[in-house]
Amino acid sequence: MVWLLRKCEKCKGYTLRQDECPYCGGKVHIPHPAKFSPHDKYIKYRQALRGLDEIEKHGNRRNKKS
Numbered sequence: 001m002v003w004l005l006r007k008c009e010k011c012k013g014y015t016l017r018q019d020e021c022p023y024c025g026g027k028v029h030i031p032h033p034a035k036f037s038p039h040d041k042y043i044k045y046r047q048a049l050r051g052l053d054e055i056e057k058h059g060n061r062r063n064k065k066s
Contacts, residue, residue: 003030003032004016005030005032006018006028006029006030006031007028007029007030007031008021008023008024008026008027008028009026009027009028009029010025010026010027011023011024011026014031015028
């Protein structure tokens, strides 16, 4: 199935254009999540990346003392 809808990363608007946003000229991406499979062999890699993203956003809270 081909996804036609795109979302602008800059203004968060939706469009059918595949190259750039017609409103602000920003980069567009497909807003739909990937298909879920209980037999996903790459889930540990995605979870590790998600964990790294959380550490970058909020800092490593385990080592901080209040």
